[in-house]
Amino acid sequence: MTLSWLSIVRLGLVQLALGAIVVLTTSTLNRLMVVELALPATLPGFLVALHYGIQITRPTWGFRSDTLGNRTPWIIGGMAVLAVGGLGAAAGVIVLERSLGAGLALSVVSYALIGLGVGASGTSLLALLATATAPARRAAAATITWLMMIFGIAVTAGVVGGLLDPYGPARLMTIVGATAAAMLLLTIVAVWGVERGIEARPEPEAPPFRVALREVWAERKARNFTLFVFLSMVAYFMQELILEPYAGLVFDFTPGESTQLAGAQNGGVFLGMLTVGVLATGLRLGSLRTWVATGCLGSAAALLTLAAIGPMGPGAPVLPASVMLGFFNGMFAVAAIGSMMQLAGEGRGAREGTRMGLWGAAQAIAAGFGGLAGAAAVDTMRGLTADAPAFATVFTVEAALFVAAGLLALVIMEGGRSADPMLQPGE
Known part of the structure; x- marks a missing residue:
């Protein structure tokens, strides 16, 4: 069953x-x-x-x-x-x-x-x-x-x-x-x-974990995708710990208002994921590579918008900019998940779990490093300049990382429609 x-x-x-x-x-x-x-x-x-x-x-x-x-x-x-x-x-x-x-x-x-x-x-x-x-x-x-x-x-x-x-x-x-x-x-x-x-099916006899990991790392596609996951996730998580403080310190949001801002941003993520699901799976528009790159570049544009509105202070359109960031983040994320599902089954057999584990580890390391790096960078910049330009500098660096991740996706990912599992869910 x-x-x-x-x-x-x-x-x-x-x-x-x-x-x-x-x-x-x-x-x-x-x-x-x-x-x-x-x-x-x-x-x-x-x-x-x-x-x-x-x-x-x-x-x-x-x-x-x-x-x-x-x-x-x-x-x-x-x-x-x-x-x-x-x-x-x-x-x-x-x-x-x-x-x-x-x-x-x-x-x-x-x-x-x-x-x-x-x-x-x-x-x-x-x-x-x-x-x-x-x-x-x-x-x-x-x-x-x-x-x-x-x-x-x-x-x-x-x-x-x-x-x-x-x-x-x-x-x-x-x-x-x-x-x-x-x-x-x-x-x-x-x-x-x-x-x-x-019914629980027993796992086939497998080599030691280190041997399996070395075999997967030797695969060019798995290795390149690991690098993409790390770079894109550093960019994705750099804003996680600084967006709400940005809203509180620069735009005078209360704790409740800034928490609702995070909710609105994640609502944008939901809409971005849903959009790719409908357009890519339902209407068969675009390849996963295209959606990943579009999400990365759109996220960069949203971050630059957040950086630009800082000098406006209270009353600035921080909510629409945050929802825009969430929307393109969601677009990138769900397309990357589809790509991960595609690549997990490629290469040496019986290594799907090892590949997913490798990419999961890369994502976890990048998430922790990206969040900490963004917070540390803001602390450093706030010691050198006012709050608004301090946050704007970090958002700009994050936008540059998203651009690099989008370009990397275009280089290493296959763009053929036949390679996209989300476009062929029945196969």
Whole structure:
């Protein structure tokens, strides 16, 4: 038996829950540290980089769920760890107001738990989708679950933003606690019984992990795509920790307003992904290479727009510019996912998981490095100039990276329509 469409949608709810908890730590708590507590942006940058760095263990979690033969406990257990980590991260912000040392210690432990929870739950979920979804449904399943995750991020950011004003520690803990508990319950309900009737197939005998990794790295396509993933993800995540502080420091947004801004941006991501899905899959317009490059170049244009409106101060069109950035980010991301699905099955056989693990590790390293680099660069520039030009400089560098990633995609990716799995979901 394979997963039905209903089961695929149910598993998408787990992705939604993952995004809902993580967005609180990467946007809301980040803004509170930088604006309300006046801490350097490097601090939340380090914490978010820590949670991404720990996700390098994703291949290990996938292997463990393989050996167990039942991935449900890992999905639920990972979500429980993530919920505890999210609640601890919120408590860490409150403790930071009184004691830097104690607050930092609690935050480090909490963000480490967030990384472990996302790694265990997310990897086991994707492994279940990959092994139990019929080949004809895999591209659609990946798109559905990704869109649901973005939807969860956007809705959570918007709702929490409205509830958080006026800001207070007790209100913060109530909101984060309720969100974490609700998402854990949603995960249990969504995944319970999905694996029933799906026979676990043992993995064929494989060489040691290091040998398999060397074999994949020797493949030119896999190696080039790894470089593209790293460069594009550094550009993608550089703004993650600085957009909300930018809105607060330069445009006088309240904590609730800046959280809603993050929700609107992720709403743009959702629309960008949906646009590519409809045009590429439904209307068969354009190749994945074209959509990846368009998303990268459009993201660069949006970042330059954000940089340009800084001198206008309060009242500037920061919301439309942020939605524009999200739209092109989503366009690039979903096309890159389709390309990843295409390339995972090319080259030496029985190495699909290793290739996905390699690209996942590159994405995690790039996400942590990009977020930390963006925050550190803003701190450095704010010491040299005013807030608006400081942020504008970092946005401009990020735009240049997106241009480079788009050009790299045009060089290394195949543009033929026949190579695009999203355009041929039945094959």
